[in-house]
Amino acid sequence: MPNQAAEHKQLIREEFTRQADAFAASPTIKNPDRIAILVDSVNPGPTTRVLEIATGPGHIALAFAPRCGEVVGIDLTAAPLKIAERMRAERGIINARFIQGDVEGRLPFEDDEFDAAVCRFSFHHFQNPAAVAREMARVCRAGGRLVVEDIGASEHPERAAYHNRFELLRDTSHTRFLPLSDLIAIIAAAGLEISSVRTDDIANPVERWLATSYTPDDKAAEVRAMIERDIREDLSGTDARRINGELYFTHRSAIIVARKLAPRA
Amino acid sequence: MALSPELLDILACPKCKGDLHLTAPQDGLVCEACKLVYPIKDDIPIMLIDEAKPLA
Numbered sequence: 085m086p087n088q089a090a091e092h093k094q095l096i097r098e099e100f101t102r103q104a105d106a107f108a109a110s111p112t113i114k115n116p117d118r119i120a121i122l123v124d125s126v127n128p129g130p131t132t133r134v135l136e137i138a139t140g141p142g143h144i145a146l147a148f149a150p151r152c153g154e155v156v157g158i159d160l161t162a163a164p165l166k167i168a169e170r171m172r173a174e175r176g177i178i179n180a181r182f183i184q185g186d187v188e189g190r191l192p193f194e195d196d197e198f199d200a201a202v203c204r205f206s207f208h209h210f211q212n213p214a215a216v217a218r219e220m221a222r223v224c225r226a227g228g229r230l231v232v233e234d235i236g237a238s239e240h241p242e243r244a245a246y247h248n249r250f251e252l253l254r255d256t257s258h259t260r261f262l263p264l265s266d267l268i269a270i271i272a273a274a275g276l277e278i279s280s281v282r283t284d285d286i287a288n289p290v291e292r293w294l295a296t297s298y299t300p301d302d303k304a305a306e307v308r309a310m311i312e313r314d315i316r317e318d319l320s321g322t323d324a325r326r327i328n329g330e331l332y333f334t335h336r337s338a339i340i341v342a343r344k345l346a347p348r349a
Numbered sequence: 350m351a352l353s354p355e356l357l358d359i360l361a362c363p364k365c366k367g368d369l370h371l372t373a374p375q376d377g378l379v380c381e382a383c384k385l386v387y388p389i390k391d392d393i394p395i396m397l398i399d400e401a402k403p404l405a
Contacts, residue, residue, distance in 0.1 A: 154355065158396075165393050173350075181356055185396035190363050192396035197359040 092211055092259070093188065097161045099257035099297070100140065104163035106296045108141035112286060113205070119147045125231050125280075125341045126200045128152035135198040137187045137220060138206035142168025142180070148202075149180040156198075158183045158191070188216060196225040204233040208251075208261045217274040226346035230276055233339045236283070237261035238321035247320035250310040255297045264338050276342035283338045285323075290331035350392055351375065362387075364398050379404060 100107065107113060122144060128134060132152040136145040139157030141164045148155040149172075157180065159165050165182045172180050185192050188210055201220040207213045220230050237244035237260070244263055251258045262270070264283070272278055290311060294304045311331055314324035322333040352371065360369050362380035369378040369387070377386040378394055385401040387394060395401075 154353075156356065162390075162393070162395075166391060169392055178350065181350075181353070182392075183360075183394050183396055185363060186398075189398075190366070192361055192363040193359050194361045194366075 089188070089211055092257075093160060093186070096209055096257040099255060100159075100161040101163040103297055104141065104161075104167060106298065108143075108164060108167050110296050111292075112288075113141075114143055116147070119144055121282075121339065122202060122204060122231055122233060123147055123151055125339060126152075126202065126229050128200065132199045133197070135191075135193070135201045135220075135223060137191075137201060137203040137216065138209070139168060139182065140164040140206075142171060142182060144202060144204055145180050145182070146171055146175065146177060149177045153179065155180045156183060156193075157181070158185045158187055160184070160186055160188075187219075188212065191219045191223055193223045195222055198224050198228060200224065200229040200231065202231045205235070207232060207234040207267065209257055209259055211259055213262070213267075214270045214273060217271050217276075221274040221276055221344055224344045226344055228344045229279075230271065230274075230342045230344065231339065232267065232271060232342075233337060234267060235261045235335045236264040236267065236338045239263045239265060240321065243319060243321040246310070246314070247322055250307045250314075250320070253303045253307050253310070254294060254299045264336075267338065268340060271340055271342050276344055279341045279343050281338060281340050283336055286335040286337055287332050288335050290333065352389070352394070360394070360396070363396050364401075377402075 128151050130153055134148045134152050134155040136157040139145050139159045142157050145155045145157035162184055165184055168182045201224050210216050237247050248260045311324045314320050324333040362369055362383055364383050367380055367382045369380055377388045379386050384404040386404055387396050387401050
């Protein structure tokens with residue numbers, strides 16, 4: 085494995101071990117209405133087998149469980165998986181299973197075994213998101229659904245770069261938010277047909293967002309300064325603003341639903 | 350929670366893509382081809398090549 089990739093995976097494991105409890109409790113991450121949109125987009129039935137990539141504390145997988153046949157959540161980091169497994173046991177769910185594995189490597193599953201593969205708010209951590217999309221496609225059966233939700237960056241490269249700079253200052257495991265057009269292109273290039281794209285805006289309170297990631301004080305100060313400058317100079321396309329004195333900006337979330345096509349003879 | 354036969358059936362070795370079987374005490378998944386055991390800790394199979402143990 086190239087050193088850079090190994091170092092990045094180590095960063096992800098450190099960040100999500102440190103952030104595990106706060107991340108699991110984050111209102112945006114837990115929001116049942118947002119999670120229901122993802123479950124609805126798969127429209128699972130009683131025999132549907134679902135894979136959740138980078139499941140973290142398992143909120144999505146556990147929401148699928150009562151509505152599908154079987155769900156598997158996989159993640160690189162042990163700490164959030166322990167939270168997921170604890171919640172599974174507490175709720176008496178028996179058709180969800182959590183696995184620790186490298187979602188940026190070869191997934192530990194055979195081809196064509198899942199009816200759907202879902203991944204939320206994780207593509208921006210990946211160094212090679214196209215490879216992850218291909219692996220999600222590989223483990224899905226023909227006709228199966230892929231659902232990817234992530235935050236989109238501006239379609240303007242300089243503005244996307246400004247946004248990604250302050251996201252990386254906040255969380256060292258951040259790689260980059262892609263413009264929505266790039267995310268769609270990556271999924272289409274994995275041999276999938278895009279069925280729908282839905283976007284919505286999430287107002288992000290800066291102080292809560294910094295607290296969730298335990299960003300060190302010096303980095304948090306830099307992030308605030310960048311967002312203040314953004315308010316004055318309109319640099320990131322995230323609608324940075326103050327509401328009643330509190331700093332906010334917008335995460336534009338996109339849910340992309342795609343279908344795996346049957347191989348051509 | 351015991352590993353279901355269905356899940357065991359779809360799991361593959363992340364190194365060689367080969368089939369896996371449970372250890373007798375059900376505390377790991379064995380890849381005979383790679384001579385590796387992927388441990389199961391707190392009901393979570395750890396399918397990481399770096400953390401697999403050599404098959405004794």
